[in-house]
Amino acid sequence: MRAYSWNFVLKRFGLLVLIVWTAVTINFIIPKLTPRNPLREKLMEQASRSGYIEQGFDEMVAAYEAKFGLDQPLWIQYVRYLGDIMRLDLGVSIANFPKTVMELVGAALPWTIGLLTTATLIAFTLGTILGALMAWPKSSNFVKYILPSFLILGAIPAYLIALILIYFVAFQWKLLPLGGGFGISTIPNLSLPFMLEVMKHSLLPALAIVLTSMGGWVIGMRGMMVTVQGEDYMTFGEAKGLTDNRLFFRYGMRNAILPQVTGLALAFSFLVSGSVLVELIFQYPGVGTLLARAISQLDYFMIYGIVLIIVVCIAIAMFIMDMIYPLLDPRIGSGGGG
């Protein structure tokens, strides 16, 4: 039996389209607002490196512009741009010519998605359980009063924690690798030793992300559990004589977890921003390092392409979360709106 109404699904899908379209348009408009001409700059850079400016420099710039379609009126460029995006053609990387943006991002994206989903799932689970325990009056004092002081770590940006972790765990105590996705002399293959090595290398980045994002979940869950505990059905359950375990899990947590899941969807953008920088610090072969390198080389097409792909991924993830939510709370999603 379908739990969804068409209204709900369409509205959410409309939001998805709107988000992607806004990102695409921002990507298009902002470069046009500046007086810079990336092609001219790149050619200038290479000309200055070789020591002289060739003749016909202006003709070269004009030829490149014609090739990339930059000499057409603005709205034609916009339509062409939209068409290219639909066909998943995000252009070529200026610095790594002739590799396309899609190629490079496609190689890096699985690493980022793997790291992010694992770290987020761990942080969410640990944080939610911890938050629920903190609000439960029958938990030990350690959980209720001492543990919260470690949550202050959540206020500090993830990449600073990553720097501290690198220095102590990887450099001083040499427990875990310094960075990268796998060892320098390892060739990627689909074997168990390789998988273990990948996991060893992703332990520190994941730890940095988990330590910083856990605080938010804990505080949220604790607030929700406090509210839920005041509800009538909790008193009823206790009066019925249900065991503490059953009360805690089936009555308390199950209801308190619903806003947490919404919070998860909303937190995607923060998580992505944070993990981009964490990846950079660990030189993890994900999208973050790619973006940092593109920025340092001022590889404009790469920058715009990466940003676009990240936004699309976030929008898709949010859409999936929105579809999952009615499964948890049947009141949402059926009966229109949402």
Added chain:
Amino acid sequence: MSRFSLFWRYIRRNWTLGAGLGILVFLFLFTVIGLFFVDSKVDPYPLAAPAGVPPTLAYCPPVEPDCEDPKAYPFGTDGQGRNMLAVAVTGTWMTLQIGLLAGLIGIAAGSFLGFTSAFYGGLYDAVVRWMVDVLLTIPGLLILVVIASSIGGRSITVTGMALIIALISWRGPARVIRAQVLSMRERPYVLMARLNGMSGLDIVFRELLPNLLPYLGAALVGAVTAAIFASMGLAALGLGPLREPTLGVTIYWVINQSAFLRGLWWWGAVPITVVALVFIMLFMISIGLDELANPRVRRSE
């Protein structure tokens, strides 16, 4: 009872706010007093001091180990010769400057938008709501990366960065203020004021605004936190004012020049500690303000 002792009694009860304000006072004193000991035009910049000196109070150059006039580098120097104490003193102020400027502009623009859209409603409200929702889903850092790399390239100034961050710092306050005004609009006292014949503008300034102040305060702290977060993220990626010794740019150099791998731990420890203090301070102030604004969270003495 004097105002001062009332204030102290409140701080004793709301100790998180007290701790946050205490850190603020400490940072303020550190910056102001520190400026007496460093030359802010020379010391925080490269080649002001010998490179790579660990924290010490009596430094002699290796060529003459028993010099008569040892210099003091309490926080050491970094790999490019900056005096880290000077960097801490000037960089803190610069980073806070960026945060305040971007946060204030964000609050002003955001509350104006949130206020007017909630108050007047209609199509204007629908458009603003969609805009804020969509823009809040796209990570601010990514928008900033696109803007900063296109506009500034390599020569962004401190004020320029604050203005760029202000372009997106209005999103959060707009949403919060709009939600608040929406709920306040239907309250009995507003309806009474309208029935009494108060003009729209009068209602805004005499009835709504005073009740909004706690939320504005919380939104300001949130906006400043987000702005400092964003400025450090941009700087770490290399899009900050690379010539200035802001804390974010210092971290950029730490990553770029592999400070930790060279054993120059104090180069990274100084900005990390200061930034951690700043964020912890903002966090505690926001929790403290939350207690101030939200009577349900208050504890009894």
